[in-house]
Amino acid sequence: MASTTNLTIHEAATATGWSPRMLRYVEQLGLVEPTRSSSGYRLYGPGQLQRLSSLRALLETHSVELGDVGFALRLRRDQELASALGGWFDEIPTTPETFELPDLPAADERWLAFEQDKHQHLLNL
């Protein structure tokens, strides 16, 4: 039992600030899936504790719900869906009669746009 510290669900809960119930829920959403002992007990490793903690932080700082993160995960996995969504967003501009005059962006703005595009690919939108 020594090697890598694997915590049981209750220990992991107190360690990360979730309730055991919520850890099961988070698992059900596919967000953090612990391994199981031979008899079926959930075992949380250090990486998963880390994930659980940062997940908490993420929710708080960005006021996002667990379900939203679950949906983002679905977007990551279902590429079909992701590109369908992305396609819809880009399909025909939202306002019909507006036509954009492409003003020249400054270098900074260009950089920003690049960054954003990069991140966008991150979520496959």
Next chain:
Amino acid sequence: MASTTNLTIHEAATATGWSPRMLRYVEQLGLVEPTRSSSGYRLYGPGQLQRLSSLRALLETHSVELGDVGFALRLRRDQELASALGGWFDEIPTTPETFELPDLPAADERWLAFEQDKHQHLLNL
């Protein structure tokens, strides 16, 4: 002026299969925002009718909820959030054995940049 057929909300509704109530709701989610007449009536242009129809199709075929699309939109707009999420997904693999936190003392920004770059390459496979 003539031109672009602009439908009122009820017309747009019957044309696209939504209810007027739902069109207002879709607008509130920021998904399809019609222009307004001088007296405040919603006016839907052809592009928006198209968007409304394809939105319906999207929901059906991929079994996605309006709220999900709303969240995807939020992801598109709030890049901060998008990369926070992306970062979380890639943070330390799900399997527990892995351990070893990045104790890089270098600037956080450097680390972040590296992470983001990594993501990009991952997607460009």
Next chain:
DNA sequence: CCAGCCCTGACAGAGTTGTGTCAGGGATAA
């Protein structure tokens, strides 16, 4: 052995979402 964990499944209550409908008050057009 036995207290105290763990498992799954289920129900319950608060809160949120999705959708209809209605009320009070302008706008429009026959």
Next chain:
DNA sequence: TTATCCCTGACACAACTCTGTCAGGGCTGG
């Protein structure tokens, strides 16, 4: 003018999400 649309705001209600808690039953360590 009058019928018929539109607006916003609000209430209503089913369905769903989130979270706790409990029950029946299996492990586990002292």
